[in-house]
Each structure stands twice: as C-alpha cells, then as structure tokens.
Amino acid sequence: MKVLLVAPETKTRVKMPPLGLLYIAGYLRSKGVNVKVLDLNVNKGFENELRVYKPSVVGISCNNSNVKQALRLGGIAKEQGILTVAGGPEPSLTPGLFTSFDGIITGEAEKTFYDYVKKPRKGIIKSSLINDLDSLPFPAIDLVNLKAYKSLFNKNKPVSSIMTSRGCPFKCAHCSHGVNGTNWRPRSPENILNEIEWQLSLGVKEICFADDNLIHDNERINGLCDLIISKGLKFDWQCPNGILIDKVSKELLAKMKAAGCWSITLSPDSGNQSVLKRLRKNFSLSKVKKVVDWCGELGIFTPVYFIIGFPFETIGGIKRTFKFINQLKPDVVLLDKFKPLPGNKLSDRSISSRLKNLSLSMYSRVYLRNNKVINLSSFRK
Ligand code: B12
Ligand code: SF4
Numbered sequence: 001m002k003v004l005l006v007a008p009e010t011k012t013r014v015k016m017p018p019l020g021l022l023y024i025a026g027y028l029r030s031k032g033v034n035v036k037v038l039d040l041n042v043n044k045g046f047e048n049e050l051r052v053y054k055p056s057v058v059g060i061s062c063n064n065s066n067v068k069q070a071l072r073l074g075g076i077a078k079e080q081g082i083l084t085v086a087g088g089p090e091p092s093l094t095p096g097l098f099t100s101f102d103g104i105i106t107g108e109a110e111k112t113f114y115d116y117v118k119k120p121r122k123g124i125i126k127s128s129l130i131n132d133l134d135s136l137p138f139p140a141i142d143l144v145n146l147k148a149y150k151s152l153f154n155k156n157k158p159v160s161s162i163m164t165s166r167g168c169p170f171k172c173a174h175c176s177h178g179v180n181g182t183n184w185r186p187r188s189p190e191n192i193l194n195e196i197e198w199q200l201s202l203g204v205k206e207i208c209f210a211d212d213n214l215i216h217d218n219e220r221i222n223g224l225c226d227l228i229i230s231k232g233l234k235f236d237w238q239c240p241n242g243i244l245i246d247k248v249s250k251e252l253l254a255k256m257k258a259a260g261c262w263s264i265t266l267s268p269d270s271g272n273q274s275v276l277k278r279l280r281k282n283f284s285l286s287k288v289k290k291v292v293d294w295c296g297e298l299g300i301f302t303p304v305y306f307i308i309g310f311p312f313e314t315i316g317g318i319k320r321t322f323k324f325i326n327q328l329k330p331d332v333v334l335l336d337k338f339k340p341l342p343g344n345k346l347s348d349r350s351i352s353s354r355l356k357n358l359s360l361s362m363y364s365r366v367y368l369r370n371n372k373v374i375n376l377s378s379f380r381k
Contacts, residue, residue, distance in 0.1 A: 001057070001117060003036070004049060004055035005058075006060045006061070006073060007021055007038070014150070015042055015148070015150055017144050019161055020088055024110055025037050025139070025140040027110035027111065028113070035140075036049070036143070046076065047076060050077060056082065057085060057117055060074055062090045063088055064089065067090055067097060070098075078100070084101045087105040091106060104125070105124075105125045107126060108127050108129055108179060110136060129180070133186070138198060141160050146202070151206075152334075152374075153332075158203060160207055165212075167213070173279050174269070174310065176344045189220060193231065206235065210240075215248060218247060228260060237259075238263035238264065240265050245287055245288055246287070254298055257299070265303045267305040270308075271322070278312060285324060289328060292329060293329070302332075303334050304325075304328060304330040304332070306321055306334070308338065309338040313338075332374055336360075
C-alpha cells in the first residue's frame with residue numbers, strides 16, 4: 001500500500017511546510033505505511049509522481065484558496081483508477097464541495113486517515129479531535145525539502161514550523177474554527193522540546209510557532225522557555241500567527257526573547273474599539289500600544305496586522321484604524337482586506353458595495369506616512 005499526500009499550489013508569498021499533511025505522514029509512517037509528500041508550492045510533477053511512485057491512495061489537503069486546484073488534482077488521480085481522499089480546513093467546513101473524491105475526511109485526520117487506508121470506503125468520514133497530542137508522532141518534516149521554505153520574515157534558514165497546541169477557546173466573529181475546534185489542547189513542554197531537538201538535528205535553524213493560541217497557558221510557555229534556556233538550545237524562533245494580546249506581559253516577552261524568540265506578530269485586527277467589540281476581541285487599544293512598545297524596548301521584531309473592510313465597517317471606522325496605526329511604532333504594518341470564510345460568523349453577510357473596491361494601497365498611501373506597510377491582499381492576485 002502506497003500513499004501520496006499532496007498540497008495543491010496556492011498563490012501566497014509565504015511558503016511553509018504543510019504541517020497537517022506531515023502530521024498524517026508521520027502517523028502513517030509509524031504504522032509501517034509507505035508514504036510520500038508532494039508540496040506543489042515548492043515542487044512540480046504531480047502526474048509524474050503518479051506514474052513513477054504508483055500510489056494506491058492520493059490524499060489532497062485543501063484550504064479556501066486552492067479548492068479549484070485540489071478538485072483538478074483529484075480528477076486526474078481518479079481518472080487513473082487511484083483512490084482519492086480530500087481533507088484539511090475547506091473539506092472540513094464544506095465537505096459538499098468535494099463529492100467528486102472517493103473519501104472526504106473532516107477534522108484532525110491522523111488516525112482516521114490510517115483507518116481509511118486500511119479499509120477504504122466512500123463518503124464523508126468525521127474525525128474526532130485528538131486530546132492527547134503528546135501521543136502523536138512528530139510531523140514528518142524530513143519528508144520535504146526544508147531549504148525550499150520561507151516565512152514572511154526570516155532571520156535564518158532552513159526554516160520549519162511547529163504546533164505546540166491545537167484549538168482556541170475564543171469565538172472571534174471573523175475566525176473560522178474549522179478543524180481544531182474551541183477546545184484548547186496543549187502539548188507538554190517536554191514533548192515540544194523533544195520535537196525541537198529532533199528538528200535541529202535535521203539542520204533546522206529557525207522555527208515558526210504556528211499555534212492559534214500559543215500563550216493561552218502562561219505557565220506552559222514559561223516552562224518551555226526555561227527548558228530551551230537550561231538545555232542551551234540555540235535557534236531562532238518566531239510567532240508569525242500572533243499571540244494573545246490580552247494575556248501577554250512584559251515579563252513573558254522578556255523570557256521568550258531570552259529563549260531565542262526574535263519576532264512576534266501582533267494581530268489587533270482593528271484599530272477601532274467598537275469594531276473589536278463586534279469581533280468579540282477582549283483587549284483594549286491601549287494594551288495593544290503597550291505590547292508594541294514592550295516589544296520595541298526588548299528588541300523583538302514586531303509586525304502588526306490589521307484587517308479593513310469588515311461588513312459592518314464604515315469609511316469613518318476605517319479611518320479610525322489608520323489613525324490608530326499612526327500612533328504605533330511597530331517594525332512593519334501588515335494590511336489585509338476582510339475576506340469572508342466558511343465557518344466564521346461574518347461569512348453570510350454581504351459586504352457593502354462602498355467597501356467592495358476598497359484599495360489598500362490607496363488608503364495606505366494617504367493615511368500611513370511613517371510606517372513600513374505590506375499590503376497582503378496584493379500577494380494573492
Ligand atoms: C500555519 C498556518 C498557515 C501557514 C502555513 C501553512 C502550511 N503550509 O501549512 C501560512 C502562513 C503559510 C498559511 C497560509 C495560508 N493560510 Co493558513 N493557517 C495556518 C494555521 C494557523 C495553522 C495550520 C496548521 O499548521 N495546523 C496544524 C495541522 C496539524 O492542522 P491542519 O493543517 O488543519 O491539518 C489537519 C487537518 O486539517 C487534516 N488534514 C489536513 N490536510 C489533510 C489532507 C487529507 C487528505 C486529510 C484526509 C486530512 C487532512 O488532518 C491534519 C492533521 O490533524 C491555520 C489555523 C488553524 N488552526 O487551522 C490557518 C488556516 C489553515 N489558514 C487559512 C488560510 C485561509 C490560509 C491562506 C489561504 C491565507 C491566504 N489567503 O493567503 C494561505 C494558504 C497557504 C497554502 N500554501 O495553502 C485558513 C483556512 C480556512 C479555510 N476554510 O480554508 C485557516 C484555518 C485560518 C483561519 N482561521 O481562517 N497558513
Ligand atoms: S482569531 Fe485567534 S483568538 Fe480569535 S478565535 Fe480565532 S484563533 Fe482564537
């Protein structure tokens with residue numbers, strides 16, 4: 001039995017190892033299944049792989065931005081009589097889009113996919129959330145060419161990623177809780193440290209912490225930093241997905257910095273307190289300003305991420321966000337347009353036509369004079 005796991009091509013500037021597929025690959029490998037991972041964001045040759053490797057099952061990971069590509073790849077494999085399975089965030093939220101696949105597995109699929117490979121069947125198969133994350137084999141990052149990856153900002157190479165917890169208990173209105181759910185499940189500091197040591201032994205020099213909610217438990221992250229420091233592990237790490245602004249303290253930031261963390265992205269998302277309230281965010285704008293200042297004082301590189309064009313937002317509201325941005329001193333401002341996603345509470349509301357043609361570059365030219373701005377939506381055209 002040979003399994004080929006595929007990440008379809010997506011137009012994004014950031015290219016990181018496909019952690020979900022690598023978790024599944026690690027699990028299958030631990031059970032003795034012959035498995036290969038093909039990431040079409042950094043490699044070509046899907047059809048060649050089908051011809052040469054001759055898999056009996058092809059698993060395709062899919063998110064909101066690569067549905068067309070995933071359906072096309074599934075069609076090609078199916079034409080050759082290969083069993084096709086779709087999984088990942090988009091099939092978990094909208095399985096109905098993927099009925100051309102033999103199997104659709106929703107949720108965290110390490111064990112479910114293995115069961116499927118042993119005993120294939122048609123239709124939608126639901127996985128339950130995995131509670132004991134320490135029991136999972138590490139994601140098989142040795143199956144991809146790590147040198148091919150880059151984060152938005154990197155200090156060192158090769159770069160990889162790590163997920164130290166899954167899920168997030170908060171219910172922000174614009175967030176899609178598709179796969180990992182609202183039940184926050186941590187890995188132990190010791191288990192995380194073992195994976196870091198393994199990654200470093202493979203030549204990794206920088207690690208992106210990919211958690212939704214890395215610092216949910218302050219004691220756990222403190223404990224992990226203590227372990228990294230006491231073991232003398234030298235590597236650069238960063239938190240590109242943001243950390244909880246409500247929970248962060250200057251002491252914690254200092255500890256993270258001492259353990260090698262060089263960059264933390266902050267995601268206030270809006271600079272307008274009434275928008276934050278509607279998004280169900282629990283922090284104040286003054287806390288955001290404080291955290292940006294702390295990072296500056298500690299020498300932590302700090303991109304700050306904002307979204308404009310929420311369905312309920314007015315032009316006046318957007319201007320307020322820009323006014324707030326001008327009061328901050330981050331290293332970079334990341335600007336994005338709101339994009340409704342299946343699974344979030346705002347996806348079914350129509351965006352007013354006034355905001356539809358919103359031009360981020362126009363707004364940033366007019367309003368952001370002193371900040372370095374990266375317009376994220378222009379990467380995806
Ligand atoms: C880290 C991350 C990134 C990183 C790394 C992505 C990568 N190469 O892995 C970067 C910054 C590059 C990124 C980019 C994007 N991301 Co992103 N990202 C995340 C984040 C925070 C964690 C993903 C992760 O590593 N999870 C850990 C692993 C273990 O979980 P997993 O990937 O979900 O995989 C499990 C299951 O989904 C399933 N599974 C996965 N693949 C497959 C395949 C098969 C066959 C099967 C059966 C099962 C299966 O089993 C896996 C193991 O349990 C999630 C939020 C989240 N918590 O899910 C958003 C998230 C996945 N991203 C999202 C989006 C929209 C994007 C972008 C499209 C954004 C954009 N417009 O540019 C791009 C697409 C990039 C790409 N190459 O496809 C959305 C997806 C929403 C949706 N409905 O599809 C999410 C859910 C964020 C959100 N809350 O809205 N992302
Ligand atoms: S936006 Fe962040 S804090 Fe809010 S629910 Fe989503 S993952 Fe949790």
